[in-house]
Structures are given as structure tokens and as C-alpha cells.
Amino acid sequence: xxxxxxxxxxxxxxxxxxxxxxxxxxxxxxxxxxxxxxxxxxxxxxxxxxxxxxxxxxxxxxxxxxxxxxxxxxxxxxxxxxxxxxxxxxxxxxxxxxxxxxxxxxxxxxxxxxxxxxxxxxxxxxxxxxxxxxxxxxxxxxxxxxxxxxxxxxxxxxxxxxxxxxxxxxxxxxxxxxxxxxxxxxxxxxxxxxxxxxxxxxxxxxxxxxxxxxxxxxxxxxxxxxxxxxxxxxxxxxxxxxxxxxxxxxxxxxxxxxxxxxxxxxxxxxxxxxxxxxxxxxxxxxxxxxxxxxxxxxxxxxxxxxxxxxxxxxxxxxxxxxxxxxxxxxxxxxxxxxxxxxxxxxxxxxxxxxxxxxxxxxxxxxxxxxxxxxxxxxxxxxxxxxxxxxxxxxxxxxxxxxxxxxxxxxxxxxxxxxxxxxxxxxxxxxxxxxxxxxxxxxxxxxxxxxxxxxxxxxxxxxxxxxxxxxxxxxxxxxxxxxxxxxxxxxxxxxxxxxxxxxxxxxxxxxxxxxxxxxxxxxxxxxxxxxxxxxxxxxxxxxxxxxxxxxxxxxxxxxxxxxxxxxxxxxxxxxxxxxxxxxxxxxxxxxxxxxxxxxxxxxxxxxxxxxxxxxxxxxxxxxxxxxxxxxxxxxxxxxxxxxxxxxxxxxxxxxxxxxxxxxxxxxxxxxxxxxxxxxxxxxxxxxxxxxxxxxxxxxxxxxxxxxxxxxxxxxxxxxxxxxxxxxxxxxxxxxxxxxxxxxxxxxxxxxxxxxxxxxxxxxxxxxxxxxxxxxxxxxxxxxxx
Amino acid sequence: xxxxxxxxxxxxxxxxxxxxxxxxxxxxxxxxxxxxxxxxxxxxxxxxxxxxxxxxxxxxx
Numbered sequence: 036x037x038x039x040x041x042x043x044x045x046x047x048x049x050x051x052x053x054x055x056x057x058x059x060x061x062x063x064x065x066x067x068x069x070x071x072x073x074x075x076x077x078x079x080x081x082x083x084x085x086x087x088x089x090x091x092x093x094x095x096x097x098x099x100x101x102x103x104x105x106x107x108x109x110x111x112x113x114x115x116x117x118x119x120x121x122x123x124x125x126x127x128x129x130x131x132x133x134x135x136x137x138x139x140x141x142x143x144x145x146x147x148x149x150x151x152x153x154x155x156x157x158x159x160x161x162x163x164x165x166x167x168x169x170x171x172x173x174x175x176x177x178x179x180x181x182x183x184x185x186x187x188x189x190x191x192x193x194x195x196x197x198x199x200x201x202x203x204x205x206x207x208x209x210x211x212x213x214x215x216x217x218x219x220x221x222x223x224x225x226x227x228x229x230x231x232x233x234x235x236x237x238x239x240x241x242x243x244x245x246x247x248x249x250x251x252x253x254x255x256x257x258x259x260x261x262x263x264x265x266x267x268x269x270x271x272x273x274x275x276x277x278x279x280x281x282x283x284x285x286x287x288x289x290x291x292x293x294x295x296x297x298x299x300x301x302x303x304x305x306x307x308x309x310x311x312x313x314x315x316x317x318x319x320x321x322x323x324x325x326x327x328x329x330x331x332x333x334x335x336x337x338x339x340x341x342x343x344x345x346x347x348x349x350x351x352x353x354x355x356x357x358x359x360x361x362x363x364x365x366x367x368x369x370x371x372x373x374x375x376x377x378x379x380x381x382x383x384x385x386x387x388x389x390x391x392x393x394x395x396x397x398x399x400x401x402x403x404x405x406x407x408x409x410x411x412x413x414x415x416x417x418x419x420x421x422x423x424x425x426x427x428x429x430x431x432x433x434x435x436x437x438x439x440x441x442x443x444x445x446x447x448x449x450x451x452x453x454x455x456x457x458x459x460x461x462x463x464x465x466x467x468x469x470x471x472x473x474x475x476x477x478x479x480x481x482x483x484x485x486x487x488x489x490x491x492x493x494x495x496x497x498x499x500x501x502x503x504x505x506x507x508x509x510x511x512x513x514x515x516x517x518x519x520x521x522x523x524x525x526x527x528x529x530x531x532x533x534x535x536x537x538x539x540x541x542x543x544x545x546x547x548x549x550x551x552x553x554x555x556x557x558x559x560x561x562x563x564x565x566x567x568x569x570x571x572x573x574x575x576x577x578x579x580x581x582x583x584x585x586x587x588x589x590x591x592x593x594x595x596x597x598x599x600x601x602x603x604x605x606x607x608x609x610x611x612x613x614x615x616x617x618x619x620x621x622x623x624x625x626x627x628x629x630x631x632x633x634x635x636x637x638x639x640x641x642x643x644x645x646x647x648x649x650x651x652x653x654x655x656x657x658x659x660x661x662x663x664x665x666x667x668x669x670x671x672x673x674x675x676x677x678x679x680x681x682x683x684x685x686x687x688x689x690x691x692x693x694x695x696x697x698x699x700x701x702x703x704x705x706x707x708x709x710x711x712x713x714x715x716x717x718x719x720x721x722x723x724x725x726x727x728x729x730x731x732x733x734x735x736x737x738x739x740x741x742x743x744x745x746x747x748x749x750x751x752x753x754x755x756x757x758x759x760x761x762x763x764x765x766x767x768x769x770x771x772x773x774x775x776x777x778x779x780x781x782x783x784x785x786x787x788x789x790x791x792x793x794x795x796x797x798x799x800x801x802x803x804x805x806x807x808x809x810x811x812x813x814x815x816x817x818x819x
Numbered sequence: 820x821x822x823x824x825x826x827x828x829x830x831x832x833x834x835x836x837x838x839x840x841x842x843x844x845x846x847x848x849x850x851x852x853x854x855x856x857x858x859x860x861x862x863x864x865x866x867x868x869x870x871x872x873x874x875x876x877x878x879x880x
Contacts, residue, residue: 079862132858139859155855202845210838217830233823240827 043069044182045086064091068181075143080133087133089182098179098365101337101347102172102187111171111187113161119149121163122171124185126178129158138183145169145177201317205310208252212303215241216797219300223794227295238290241299249283253306255313271448271491274455278486279305285479298483301796305488308804316495316515337361337368340412353415362410369402371413377614378411379597380404393612408597447772448487455485462787473789480791484782489775489803493768496808500815501764509750510729510757517743520726521761523708527657528699528721530713531666534731534751535676536644543576547630547638554632556584557603561610564591569628570599573610573640598628607633610640649752651679656755661707665690665698665721695721712746712754760818767814771807778803 039048042058043065053060055073060066068091072080080087102108114121129138134153138160141151147169151162160183164174175185218237221227227234260276263269282305286297338360339348345360350368353359358374361367367380379391381404391407394400400413459481466474498515505512512518529535550558559582562573577583591601598611609616609631616629618636626642654662662684664676676686687698695713699721702709711725714732722728722742730742731751746754782799785791844850 132861135855135858136862139862153855154852155858156852199845202850203842206838206841206845210834214831214834218827230820233820236824237827240831 040086041065041088042081043086043088045088064182067091071144071181072137075140077137077140077143080137083133083136084131087131089128089130089134091180091182098362099172099175101349102175103170104347107347107349108171115166118166119163120166120171121161122174123159123161124175124178124187125157125159126183127158127186128183129153129155129160134183137181141177144181145174148174201310201314204252204255205307205314207247208303208307208310211244211248211252212300212307214244215296215300215303219296219793219797222295223797231293234295235293238293238296238299241296242287242290245283245286245299245303248303248306249279252310253279256309268445269449269452270445271487274448274452274485274487275309275491277452278483278488281479281482282486285476285483296793298793298796300793301483301800304797304800305486308488308801309491312492312495312808315499318499353418355415355418357415359413359415360410361406361413365406367400367402367404367406367413369415370417371400371402371415373398373400373411374414375409375411378409379407381407408594447490451485451487451490455482458485458783458787465787466789477786477789480786480789481783483796484786484791484799485779487775487779488800489778489807490772492804493771493775493807493811497764497767497771497811497815500812501760501767504815504818505757505760508753508757508760509747510754511745513743517727518761518764520708520743521710521758522765524660524710524727524758526661526663526702526707526709528663528665528695528702528709528711528713528725530695530711530721530731531664531676534712534714535650535664536646537748542643542645543572544641544643545576545638546641547636550630550637552582553604554606554637555580555582556586557606557608557632558610558630559584560586560588560603561591561599561601561608564588564593564599564601569626569640569642570610572642573628576640646675646679647748647751653752653754654679654681654684657758660710661685663687663698663702665695665713667691692721696724699725712751763818764815767811770814771811774810775803775807778806 039059040046041048041061043060046061048059048061053063053066055066055069058069060069065088068088072078102111111124112120112122126138128134135155138153139151141148141162145164147165147167149163149165151160153160162174175187178185218241221229221234221237256272256276256279259270259272263273279302282298282302286299286302289295289297290299337348337350337353338345339353340358340360353369359368359371373394373396376396378394378400380394380400381391392404399416459478462481463474463478466477495515498518501518502512502515555577559574559577562570562577564570586603588601588603590607591599593599594611594615598609598615600607600609600611602608610628613627613629616631616636618629627639628642629639630637658681662680664680664684664686666676666686666688667690673686673688680686687694690698699709699711703724703726709725710727710729711722712729712731713722714730722730727744728742729744729746731748732745746757750757778799782791782795782803785795785799
């Protein structure tokens, strides 16, 4: 069957769809956005990238009502004068050039918006708007309406400043490097001694310029080395610092003794290249930064019911036993008890499970779910900052990643330092017989030339490139350390729901009386009028049986979170939850929709989740790891899982998050290195304590607090390949290591024989750094 | 020989000028976002050519 996709968002159009001219839309929301863009002459949105739109949510006026509260609003306004205000909003849905086009043309849609500038990398928009007749909350509603719901979380400000410091430092080092090298040319050509006066002049000038380099540009290395030594450990920064200091002192001595500029050019060059490595690393983080404060997902404000009235208040002000009001589509801000009769909570953006969960009066409701349907009242049980989920996460964070897992470089640097010191000592002894006056010079030049600059660059570039490659393939890592940990993995633990099985698409089964063709067609028409995931699944199920229909429905009614009803060709049909159809649910663990035709029960649709494509192939290709499955579900799928997993895999069912956590702790105690794949929050604890926690997500901008990486759900099948890319980085590193060590040996031979002239240093140092950078980039590029 | 001191000074001044420009650019956010401007420059400025713009933007290339 030809699948029609929505002109706006690209989703499959199920059923009749909505049409404007020839263009089909999957829902009214998409159609509205199209209409809005068309009316405002922004049709080019669709010509930039096909189906670029974001399916808008059902927006409610209340959703951003908290922005009317002065104190909350002011937090998000960067600047304001009498007429205008400027705000910077985080819009996680920004994903393509069409988004930039649309947002930067917001002025055409709303004349009160004066300008809008998008920062794609940060997914932020800076918007200036007229204060008169327009408010921040109206702006938020507008953005939400066109599919870019702003995320009002607490933004971390430190991130921004950090970035720029590197650029400043890099600038200073580059400036000094260039200038000193220019002045050192006579030295390189051996003309240094021709004009002692001029030589002194340039030497002192070089010294002056090098002061900001040593004090400002290089200080990170000194601090890092000092910290490492204070904790009696070694990192790569220790030998680097020794090299830098030796280089600097030797050159300063040479300048003040009137012997020329020494190695000042190499010194500035060292720092410059090292900083480029750091800057590259930093840039990689920035483009892939997905880690946001967990609070950014919880709403900023809630409606509190007091005895007299309702008031909007910040979440931090909520006390235990406060009564709060949550409306349709709002997030439950804290763990609480349901006061209203019943509620349907959608934990999809927490667990990936798209079927809402029913809760009844007196039930405990965890924070993080989204309410679907009528508004409810809740009694606060825990203050938000101490919420169950965040607590689990915070506990984990404190002992995150055992400190004994050194970076490969740190391990190396211990050997490195010992060898260098031994060589220096040996050469010192040897030279004491040859020419005792040159001992200091020889030892210093050994320390200088052994400075592992190339080594320091190899890791950030290799890991950075691998990280980017993985990002393009659908696996987003939190940082480069994750790659090193991936390479040591022995065991892989899978979660079932949302990981091995699809979160949204379901396998449907009908249990009950035989239905005739007319009844099936009527069911089709009715389900087709709803956009609920279960209705969509029913439509797909019926379509597979060649049922389709477009009958007129009368008395259509959809009770949000319960079911749908309507009359088609004199058949009165109700589809929905047991309570909606006045039935007793048969099995609490079963997801099902009952069918009532003319008030008699016909049967029910049972939904079971489907395995993702390629999972069984994946398991075969992962057979060199020990595989485990920890499922929160009953063992109804056990036989399917057993058939695809290798024989010695361990499968466990009915596991609580706590069980999962303990299971992984046990594995780790037995010396295993565990990779856990699960969904964001539900498995947060388990993901957090694993050596590598990968969250599976349909939407990579989703909230995953304690994971080390996010994998796009549809890329899960290529996990084995992704892991092999990560392992490949080991090979690349080894090659880089080989090269930098051979450069070091060449350099050392110059140093030991007493021939390390500034010229040799000036040539060796950049060449070794550049080779390593090129090698690591080239290797990763070739691997594809 | 005097000229070389002058040239040295000039080279230093030029280098300093670039360093300061670099600082200024960094501070002004020139390096904050290296993707969006590359896309932005390709957008048609429709406001000025509203008259000869067709109603359905999707067919324009």
C-alpha cells in the first residue's frame, strides 16, 4: 500500500488525513501550521527541506501561564527597556535549516516580534519583542503552536564562558608563537651571533611576549598537573608541565645570559598546539552537548490550590501536603498522591512507553509523567528536588564511574615519566665523563624534547573524530572517556520495553467474538478519527486485513485517556479502557481496548509490543560479549527472547529498577565491565552505575540524566558496528602512539648527543604534532 | 640597521592589532555559532519581493 506522508512533519498519514489543496497532513496541528506559514508567505519553509516540520503539540493557554508571574518571567528576560524585551529561549526541536528559516521569519507571523536569531548549535533563539500588547507567555504559546515548544529549564551559564576562555588563550599563544618565530629567523639561519645588540633586543621582546603565555595560556596544564600530584597520581599533564617548565626556564636563562632567545618559539608553539587540541575537544563536546540539567524537564511553575484560591508558584516552593492542580498535557512536577478519581499518565518521554498508565484515587504518582485527559488534583508527597527519580539519579552521580578507571593516557604517563627520568639520569652520568659543564643543558633538553605534546594531541583528536563519526551514525556520546570505557566492555545488559521492543508501534491481537465486515469497517472509521497511539495501532491492524472505510460518524466523542465512541450506520460503537466500556479488566498487566457494539461486549484488542527490526542479527553479532536481559515485564515474551539470544544469555523478568541496579552492581563486583542499554529515566539508576549506560531514544533531544550516551532507537540494530568503530579508536591511538614515540626517539637522540639546537626543536615539535593530528583524522575518515 | 627595529615594531603592532580584533570578535560572539549563518545567507528575502512572489511558496526553488 502506498504510504502517504504528512506534508508538514513527514509522519505517515493514517486514514483520511487532512487536506489543503493536494497536500495531506497527519493531524490538524500540522495543517494549522501549514496554513499559518502559507498565509504569512513563508512557504519556502517546505522547499528548503522536505517534511521538515515538527508535529505541534496540543497547546493549552495554561501551559505557559507561569510566565505571567513577574518573578518567573524576569528570569528569562535578558534585557528590557521601556518598549522592548529580549529573551533567549532553548528550543530543543530545532533540527534543520528549515527550522532556522521559520524561526528567523517569526516577525512575519507576529508583528510584535521585532527580531529572532537562531543559534543552531545551541538550539537557542534570541528574540526581541515589543512589550506592549505582547508577553513572554504569548510568545511561548506561539512557538509551541508552530511546533517549537520552548524549554524553560535552568540553564547553566558556566558552559558559555568556558568556551571563550579557550579561544582567548589560543589567541594569546598563537600571537606569541607567530611573533617569536618571526624574530627567531636569524637564529634559524645561523645569523644569531652577527649582531649581538639586535639579538638581545629580540630576545627580551620574546621574553616579554612569553609572559602572558606562561601565566595565562598554559595555566590549565600547571593546575591539572598540580592537582594530579596532590592526589599522588599522574596524568599526562605532569610530563607536559615538566617539559614546559624546563623549556621556559632554559630559554629565560639563555635570554638573560645573553645567549639568544633559546627555545622561546618552541615554547609558545607547544602551548599553541596543545591548546588547539583542547579547543577541538571542547568543540566536539559543544556540538554534541545533550546533557542538560534534569530540572529543565520539569515544569518551572505549578498551580497550587490554597483554601481561598489557586495560585501559580515555583516548584521549589512546594511543600509536602500542598495540593496542586495539573492540567492536560502538563508534567507531574513531584511525587504525589492522586486526589481526583482517576488519571492517565503518559510516561513516554521518561520510559519510551507510549501507552498511558491508569492511576486511581489514592495511587502514588511518580514525577516526570505527563497527564493526559482531564485536570487532576494531587497531594504533594515529596518536594521536587528530593523526588524519587532525581534521588536515584543523585545517589548514582556521587559515586559515578569508579575513580580507578584511568584514562589510557594517564596510565601511560607513569611509564613515560619513569623512562624519561631514567634516560635523563643515564645521559647525565654519561656526560659527566664527557663534558661535565654541559650536564644541565643535556638534561634540560631531554626533558624538553620528551614533552609528550604529540601524545597529548592524539587522544583528543582520535576520540573527538570517533565521537563525531558515531554521532553521525546515531550514537551520541557524552564525552570521549565513554569511548575508552566502551573498549573495555565484557557484558551487555538490555532492558526490554522500549529497547528490544518498539516503544510506539504495537502488535495487535483481537480476542473475542467474530466480527462481520460491516462491524470491522465501522471500527476502522471510528479508530481512524482518533490520533491516540492505540487507535493508530488498531487502524494499522485492520488495514492489514484489507479493511478500510470512510463512513460518516455521528455523535463522535473522544474522552481523553479513556476511549472513543460514535455511531456509524446505526452501529453504536465504543472502544476504550475497561472502565470506559463498563468492563472489569481481565489482566492488570495487559494493555487492551474493549469493544462495545450497541451496548454488548464483543471482545478486545490486546496490544503487545513488537521487537525492533534487526535485533536477532544484532544478538548474533554481539556474541563475543556476555548478554543479559532485565525486563520489567512479565515473562510472556520469554520464548521469543530465548530464540534470538545466544544460549548462555541470562534473561530475567519482573525486575524493578532497584533489582536492575543491584544486578549490575553484582556484575561489577565480579570484575565485569557492563554496558547497559535501556530507557532514560526508568533505568536511570542502572544506567548510571554501569560502566557505560546507553539510553535508547526515539528522539535524541530527550531527557536522559544519567546515561553516558544516547542511541537513536532505529539505529539500535547497528550497535555491534558502532561498538566496533569505538574499538577501532584503540588501533588508531596505537598508531599515533608509535609515531609520537618515534619522533621522541629522534628528538632524544639529538638531545642526548647535545645537538638540540632551537632550529631542530622548532622543526620537530610542530611536525610531530601535525602528523599525529592528520593521522588520527585520516584514519577515522577512512573507516566508514 | 635602524630600519629593522622600526619594522619589528610595526610587525608587533600589526600582530597586536590582529590579536585585539580576535579578542573583540570572540567577545562579540563571532565564534559562538558556526552553522546558522551559513544557512541564513541562503534564505531569500521575501519581504522585498512580495509582489512577484507566488502564493504557494512550495513551488519556488
